[in-house]
Amino acid sequence: NAGVTQTPKFQVLKTGQSMTLQCAQDMNHNSMYWYRQDPGMGLRLIYYSASEGTTDKGEVPNGYNVSRLNKREFSLRLESAAPSQTSVYFCASSEWGRTDTQYFGPGTRLTVL
Amino acid sequence: RKEVEQDPGPFNVPEGATVAFNCTYSNSASQSFFWYRQDCRKEPKLLMSVYSSGNEDGRFTAQLNRASQYISLLIRDSKLSDSATYLCVADYNNDMRFGAGTRLTVKP
Numbered sequence: 001n002a003g004v005t006q007t008p009k010f011q012v013l014k015t016g017q018s019m020t021l022q023c024a025q026d027m028n029h030n031s032m033y034w035y036r037q038d039p040g041m042g043l044r045l046i047y048y049s050a051s052e053g054t055t056d057k058g059e060v061p062n063g064y065n066v067s068r069l070n071k072r073e074f075s076l077r078l079e080s081a082a083p084s085q086t087s088v089y090f091c092a093s094s095e096w097g098r099t100d101t102q103y104f105g106p107g108t109r110l111t112v113l
Numbered sequence: 114r115k116e117v118e119q120d121p122g123p124f125n126v127p128e129g130a131t132v133a134f135n136c137t138y139s140n141s142a143s144q145s146f147f148w149y150r151q152d153c154r155k156e157p158k159l160l161m162s163v164y165s166s167g168n169e170d171g172r173f174t175a176q177l178n179r180a181s182q183y184i185s186l187l188i189r190d191s192k193l194s195d196s197a198t199y200l201c202v203a204d205y206n207n208d209m210r211f212g213a214g215t216r217l218t219v220k221p
Contacts, residue, residue, distance in 0.1 A: 042115070059210075
């Protein structure tokens with residue numbers, strides 16, 4: 001089992017460029033999450049998907065869109081990247097209602113110039 | 114004000130020491146609480162859940178005080194391998210709020 005995988009591991013963008021961060025899990029979890037982690041701020045929830053076909057905003061959704069492609073995959077899109085979106089992005093998955101089963105992917109380090 | 118506050122540290126302790134971290138949360142409706150461990154440039158990993166009755170896992174003891182809205186983690190007999198950042202988490206309806214983390218370095 002790979003657990004939660006994320007691609008790419010690193011990315012550098014110029015302001016205004018777009019990109020999609022990919023996430024997949026093989027644990028048959030219903031729920032998936034996108035977080036960003038900034039120094040001194042802790043992890044903050046961007047969007048989550050409680051189950052296939054549903055998505056909801058988290059604490060910091062502005063500037064992002066998500067797609068729950070199927071049960072395994074949950075992507076995060078930056079339509080027009082800004083320097084404030086420079087961060088480490090983590091995807092996670094869990095059984096719905098069981099946040100004690102939440103597992104994280106290895107992260108994507110994104111720099112926006 | 115952040116919803117979950119932690120002392121950022123760093124805590125520098127010798128091997129074998131006992132060290133305690135505290136964390137406060139502001140949402141009194143929070144339902145579940147956790148401690149995560151994060152190694153440098155790695156993803157967070159669940160260390161343990163925290164229950165009102167207190168719970169222990171080997172050298173680690175976690176405690177929750179709902180009245181005062183704080184969570185604690187005690188590490189006994191510290192090992193070099195305990196060096197990491199410890200994240201406190203309060204969960205309300207699957208919306209998990211993380212503290213910024215407390216950095217621990219255990220030295221020989």
